[in-house]
Amino acid sequence: MEMAKIGATAKGGVCRLALTDLDREARDLFITWCRQAGCTIKIDKMGNIFARRAGKDDSLAPVITGSHIDSQPTGGKFDGIYGVLSGLEVIRSLNDLKYETNRPIEVAVWTNEEGSRFAPAMVASGVFAGVFDLEYGLSRADPSGKTMGQELERIGYAGPEEVGKRPVHAFFEAHIEQGPILENEKKTIGIVQGAQGQRWFEVVMTGQEAHAGPTPMKVRKDALVGAAHVVTAVNKIGHGNQPFACATVGMITNSPNSRNTIPGSVFFTVDLRHPEDSVLSKMAAEVKAAAEEACKQHGLSIDFKEIWYSPPVKFDANCVAAVKKGAEELGFDAMPIISGAGHDACYLSRVAPTAMVFIPCEDGISHNEIENATKGDCAAGCDVLLRAIVERANAV
């Protein structure tokens, strides 16, 4: 709650965009707290922060945990920062208990996870994992043209460490679920198995503009009617591939968008998600077939383009088992779950054994100022995180 004061909004949320003065203030406070807990601090060239608690053998690769400090413009008090402060709380608890782990433990803050000010999302953990190169990361610009590199310099967080050169024995991220499943199932802990794969498409259906009065129904080439078929088909395909599929048409532009002209061209997007790559591909083929069928029926032509593919993520079996064991030992109701959103952990899983801990959030609402989670659930997630970290940090 102390951290949530930085960027606090009138409606009880947080606006703490990446690399703003508020982001710097929150980073400074986090580092102050980490130093008070005896940690040493390292900052890399993407502004990622690593707060380290030494291990018995400090030459071993650390177990790293963490998440992000930045928020959406109308974000909540828990998204991201919960995972950062959970890591700090793990370190404070181990200090209180005078418990030493074999390996060092580090709490990481990943720069610009949200992708709200600088696109794309998760860019700094992406550079860490080798998905993007450093130059690409630093050159990402906000709508006013300021780059991440310039803004890191300005707020004093352009660190000296090379990005991604840190060894990582294991990575854990605690996060609110950002969906309603745990709450509906009355579970305290989500043992995250991985994240959904995503396929994004941009579609243009083209017919012929004509006068809405003199043009008889049977000779029309109405692009919007064709698109409407596809919108319905996408929704049906989502329902037809449960329990995990999500299928959305979220953006549509009708042209010329005039009340007495038959629509000649429609642009829309399709967002498909599923944890199994084979099902995801099948869904994409089904959407494409539905679009071609609609074109045939309505005399339209089509441009159907895939613009983004993010393969499904499967987390590491040992790390997932460590989360499960932690939840069992503590007696929490837990269930396996798949993340519907992207997280820094998804990129980290490409270079290190990784898992996540989810806790419920009220009504499943996130990216919203009313986002909320109970103290009890926050504590539970943190306890599970501690057990998982200690288990991996004592492993050889």
Ligand SMILES: [Zn+2]
């Ligand atoms: Zn987040």
